[in-house]
Amino acid sequence: MELEATTIDIGTTRPLVLLNTADADELGVHPLDRVRIWWNGETTTGIVKRTDELVDAGTVGVTEPLHYVSGPVEVKHAGTPRSVRYVRKKLDDLELEAHELECIVEDIHENRLSDVELSAYVSAIYTNGLSLEETKHLTEAMSGVGQQLTWDAPVVADKHSIGGVAGNCVTPVMVAIVTEAGLTMPKTSSRAVTSPAGTADVMEVLCDVEFSIEEIQSIVAETNGCLVWGGGVDLSPVDDEIIRAENPLSIDPDGQLMASVLSKKRSAGSTHVVIDVPYGEGAKVESIVAARELSDDFKRVGDHLGMDVTCAITHGADPIGHGIGPALEARDVLEVLEGSGPESLRLKSLRLSELLLEHCGVDASATEILDSGRALERFRRIVDAQGGDPTIQSTDVEPGDESVTIRADRGGIASRVDSRQISDLARRAGAPLDRGAGVVIHQSAGDAVDPGDRLFTIRAETTSKLEEAAELADELEPIRVRSKADALIERR
Amino acid sequence: MELEATTIDIGTTRPLVLLNTADADELGVHPLDRVRIWWNGETTTGIVKRTDELVDAGTVGVTEPLHYVSGPVEVKHAGTPRSVRYVRKKLDDLELEAHELECIVEDIHENRLSDVELSAYVSAIYTNGLSLEETKHLTEAMSGVGQQLTWDAPVVADKHSIGGVAGNCVTPVMVAIVTEAGLTMPKTSSRAVTSPAGTADVMEVLCDVEFSIEEIQSIVAETNGCLVWGGGVDLSPVDDEIIRAENPLSIDPDGQLMASVLSKKRSAGSTHVVIDVPYGEGAKVESIVAARELSDDFKRVGDHLGMDVTCAITHGADPIGHGIGPALEARDVLEVLEGSGPESLRLKSLRLSELLLEHCGVDASATEILDSGRALERFRRIVDAQGGDPTIQSTDVEPGDESVTIRADRGGIASRVDSRQISDLARRAGAPLDRGAGVVIHQSAGDAVDPGDRLFTIRAETTSKLEEAAELADELEPIRVRSKADALIERR
Structure with missing residues (x-):
């Protein structure tokens, strides 16, 4: 069918072709069918959208990705991909x-x-x-599209956490320790998608995180490492599309997860990778058995790709660190590097660093590097190279001015700190866009609590967001306190 | 967040809410998240679309289904449904x-x-x-939305074919026989979605098929039956949405199929239903065992809804009738009513009519009603009541002028007539929109074929479509002829 092409903006990244209902009927095409378009000796394919309002009969509307199509075109029904x-x-x-x-x-x-x-x-x-074979093939296919980074170093260290734990900002501490031990660790991280803060969001409180590949290479040449946003270098464009469909359904299938993580590591040029697999109530993996299976599969897929992968199964039921939200987590990170800070964050960072050093065959003490202050100095060099303040310290980081503290209305044991609910609160308070917004947790699971003790504090940058978060806190129970005498958890 | 609403046309039936990326980030919403909108004391929910081009920060674009929203609005992140x-x-x-x-x-x-x-x-x-229980509940839920028809008659006869067979236009013959036997059979049919002709398309060659509920009631009062388009009375609005997702994937899950069919029958007020379950190579159901299971389930779900359902398992590997396409099928129907026509269509129409009459407890001979010419007279009364020519006969129906006949290039046995390929050809020739377009089949499976014998004829209304269909015919093998001596079907 001969039609006249006209460009139409409907805010889409999909190659949609808008046809008047009469033309669509004539072509025998339904919504979501494909049509092939020929013009000026060129040809392309689009997805059909039928409309009576946006285009008249005789005209075909092409959306943003097809704006290069113009003039008289020939349109035919095409098969599905x-x-x-x-x-x-x-x-x-x-x-x-x-x-x-x-x-x-x-x-x-x-x-x-x-x-x-x-x-x-x-x-x-x-x-x-997905079977293990399928996962291997999918990983290879996914690492075949997008940018590829290459490094001169024979060993390139990396880490990844499969997520689901609030806080858990061990990466900056690990990069500081591991690069100070002499290894190359060019870390690309994500921004928050559904969480209150990704590692890139936390680092952005302290320095820039968006760099070109050339800039990243010069930062790494100078400091052995970096802590940058991976989205800026387009390592796994397919992953973003897949996440777009996974998120509304809240699903994250194992095979796809492994393929997404490892294809990104391969594109980043990593050779030795530690995967953090938190498990427990509310985490992505709920049982130790499932965590072991997933870990073994991660290693097998890594083998197939020629990467040395090792996994750390960790406690995933409780948040790691005290602060949840970009600035609050940055403060925790700096405190740990300064020798204080939350014990959960310090210990997890140390254990994972030791594992990564050992995995890379480096004989160095993570504890010594941290306790001597060398990790802090190294971290400051990286912050400096990324355009931040080379004298940065934890007290420089300023959380949001507005705050409200929620206290225990009864005594007992803090039986559960719910990562999901804490995260929801932090997001409602404005994280990650409001860098200073978030939640500070004052109790860990197992702590004895007296009536009136602080449970958690919500921080926000504006009064209205603080109020919204406080309202949500009333509906939730992010920290559960049960009587010491009561063996019963819940009666239904 | 306070925003100003503006209406935007992007040709959608979905309640989309277009937010500038900056506002979307501020609200913490991703594509496909939901937002709740308040304005003028009213409130509604929409699905988020992020855009930098279509709306500026501070403005929210609302698409067609939300065009009633205007002025200053309050927008908040809402949960998923x-x-x-x-x-x-x-x-x-x-x-x-x-x-x-x-x-x-x-x-x-x-x-x-x-x-x-x-x-x-x-x-x-x-x-x-879906389990049987789930299917029952789904059917009830689906029949709870949309229009409901009611009839005074204690017995309301109906039929449905689960489809997949080219031609198969038994419904008009059945309605003529069954209503002539004194039963009420107000038949609502569909138009073609992926096939070359639905029963409504075939009937539209002879008379109108789009009527209001009141008009249908008066047609049925006059003739005991009707043959109208069901889409005109909105019996199952949810089904159309579900089909929109099933079609691109070419899937039609059993439980959903049963729920869609039976919820529509219930909304149509039917009490006694025959379901035609064709099975065989290329049909929706490939084995007799699967056909039996599906039939038993259809009856069970019918019982649950208080409908008397019976099933006819029929041959589904070959087309029924000679003509494929609206006018060609209408001609077959009239020929059968006139006492000639394709034997396959005549026999299947008779057997299903007998089954439906018996199922409704009516002691009448379908063959006698057909052979006496009473069915033809009854059919003409219905055509008349629906605004068609009351003297209609098969020779009045005119297929497309353009035609090409494909002949056998070798002798042997017609081993297979492929419904799917025949349908594809008929659609390529212009069916269902070009009423006269389609395919006439000259051989049935099992027929002896000499070199040069006619296999099938393509009919079209325009030369260009005829050429397109002829081109496709060259690539396909809709009628397979194999040597009588050769036991081998295919070597790979």
Whole structure:
């Protein structure tokens, strides 16, 4: 069918083609069908959207990614992308071959799948799982798209946490210790997606985190490491698309998780990686058995890619550190580097650093590097190289001015500190965009609590957000206190 | 957050809320999150779309379904609809309760689910299945939304085919026979979605099919029956949404199929229903065992709803009738009513009519009603009541002028007539929009074929579409001819 192309802005990254209902009927195409477009000797494919209002018959509207199409065009009904057949195959619980997974990754990368198809992929992977072979192939396919970093060092150290634990900002401390021990650790981190603070958000309180690849290389040449935002270097563009479908459903299938993490590590040029696998009530992995299985699989997929992967199974039921939110976590990090700070953050950072050093074959004492102040000095050099204050100390970090402290209305034992609820509170208070917003936790699970003792403090930058968070705190029970005499947890 | 609402047209039926990236970050909302909007003492919910181009900071764009929102509004991050939790539960392969399925149906009906969520629902139902209990609850929930028809007659006859067979236009013949036998059969049918012709498309060649409920009631009062388009009376609005997600994935999960079919029958006021379950290679159901299971479940769900359901397991591997496409099928129907026509269509129509008459407790001979010409007269009365020509005969129906006939290039046995490929050809030739377009099949499976014998004829209304279909015919093998001596079907 001959039509006239016109550009239309509807705020989408998908190559949508808007057809008047009459033209769509004539072509025999339905919503989400594909059409092939020819113009000026060129050709491309788009996803159909039918409309009576936005385009008249005889005209075809092309959205943002297709704005280069113009003038008279020829439009024909096209088949669905091949990868949709493979998504369907996975829905049927059949094993996918390497080339089929590559095809899916390529079509996601090229934005060729509609939301319905992308969601079916994620749902199929979630319900039917990925075999170890499939996970290996998917990881390879995913690391084949996007930027690749390369380093001269024979050993490039890295770490990753599968998440789900509030606080848990061990990465800056680890990078300081490990680079001070002589290893190269060019750490790329994420910003918060659904949490109150990613490592990149925490570091941004102290220095810049967005750099070009060349800038990162010069920072690493100078300090052995960096703590930058990974999104700035586009290491795993496919991952972002997949997360877009996973988030609304709150699912994070194991095979996809491994492929996303390890493909990113491979693209980052890492050779030795420690994966932190927190487990426990409310964490992503709920049992030690599941944590062990996941860890073993992580190692196997790493092997396949030629990366040395080791896993640390850690306590995931409780938050790590006192502060939750960018500035509050930055303060915890600096305190630990200064030799004080929350014990949970200090110990976890030390254990993971020791593991990573040993894994890389380096004979150095993480505790000695931390306690001697050398880690602090190294951290300040990195902050300096990233445009921050080279004399930074914990007391320079300023949390939000507005605050309210919630106290215990009865005595007993703090039986549970709920990472999810603490995170929700911190976000409601404004984190991560309001850097100073968040929650300070005053009790750990197992602590004895007297009536009137402080449980937690909400920090915010504006009164209205503080009020909103305080309102939410009334509905939740982020720190549960139960009577010492009571063995009963809950009666239903 | 206080914002100014502005209406935006992006050709959507979804309640999207366009936020500038800065405002979205400030609110902490991601794409596909929900926001709650308050204005003028009213409140509603929308799905977030982030954009830098379409709206400036301080402004919120509302799409078509929310165009009633205007002026200064208060916008807050809202939770996901409750039904998303239940979709997630089904992804986890857990049994859904009645109120959970009701909640999903209600949210789909109110357009509250994003494409990602709707697709996850369909994918979950497909991979994890629905139990019989779940199917019953889903059917009840689905028949609870949309219009309801009621009839004075104590017995209201109905039929449905689960589809997948080309041609198969038995419904008009059945309605003529069954209403002539004294039963009430107010038949609502669909238009083609992915096939070359639905019963409504075929009937539209002969008369009108879009009527209001009042008009349908008066047609039925006059003739005992009707053959109208069901979409005109909105019997199952939720079904259309679900099909929107099923089609791109080419999936049609059993439980959802039963719920869709039977909820529509219940809304149509039917009391006695025959379900045609074609099975065989290429049909929706591939084995007799699966066909029996599905049939038994159809009856059980019918029982639960207080409907008398019976099933006919039929041959689904080959097309029924000679013509595929609206006019060609209408001609077959009239020929059968006139006492000639394709034997496959005549026999299937008779057998299903007998079954329906018996099922309704009516002692009448379908063959006698057909062979006496009474069915033809009854059919003409219905066509008349629906605004068509009361003297209509098969020779009045005119297929498309353009045609090409494909002939056998070798002798042997027609070993397979592929419904799917025949349908693809008919659509490429212009069906269903070009009423005269389609395919005429000259050989049935098992027929002896000499070299040069006609296999099939493509009919079209324009030369260009005829050429397109002929081109596709070259790539396909809709009628497979194999040597009589060759026991081998294919070597790979």
